[in-house]
Amino acid sequence: MHLIRFRTYRGEAGHKNHLETASLFRFPKNVFLCFSNIRRMRKLKITELNRLTADEYKTVAKLPVVIVLDEVRSLNNVGSVFRTADAFRMEAVYLCGITATPPSAEIHKTALGAEETVEWRYYKDTADAVAELKQQGYVLCALEQAEGSISLQDLSLDINQKYAIVVGHEVKGVRQAVVDTCDMCIEIPQCGTKHSLNVSVATGMVLWEIFKQLDSPALH
Secondary structure (H helix, E strand, C coil): CEEEEEEECCCCCCCCCCEEEEEEEEECHHHHHHHHCCCCCCCCCHHHCCCCCHHHHHHCCCEEEEEEEECCCCHHHHHHHHHHHHHCCEEEEEEECCCCCCCCHHHHHHHCCHHHCCEEEEECCHHHHHHHHHHCCEEEEEECCCCCCEEHHHCCCCCCCEEEEEECECCCECCHHHHCCCCEEEECCCCCCCCCCCHHHHHHHHHHHHHHHHCCHHHC
16 A cells, blocks of 8 residues: 655645645555556647748648638638648648638638648639649549538548548538539538538548548658
């Protein structure tokens, strides 16, 4: 058996005197060993993250993935998509229709400057963007609930292929005319009451899965 003395502190400001408990607690030896094996997890400093500079980012290898925003109305969502695209080194973001474009203070607020590192283009009509991508050999994937959709956990990607992920309006989703031009629909399984996720949240989930499957040493 091991004796352990605990100390407790009163107050959040740190200027009050602490109180030391006088009681001693007895623990079995195996429980004490569990405490002793807890690893201290120190938060890394920003200087330890090996982050690329904006200039370095523009010249390094990217994943052959383009995110197409089809009529996304929220500037906060647009900024968040830029930030996620930067994190996973996606090739570009295509902004279509009513989707806002940089420069924008609201986009910048959630993008944290990623709109200045990730390549982007604007298309008045999403149909023009997806037609161009298809002509360039990209596999078009709509993030949408549809007949014959592929569940995200069943998604299997070819590392030798290029992909375009089409994300739609916050309420209406990807327009049917755009879905009709896509090669597949990816669906995130849900079991709640809404069957709906925020645009940037859903995009982040899909891009992480794509990054896991297509990641290569060239990116590191």
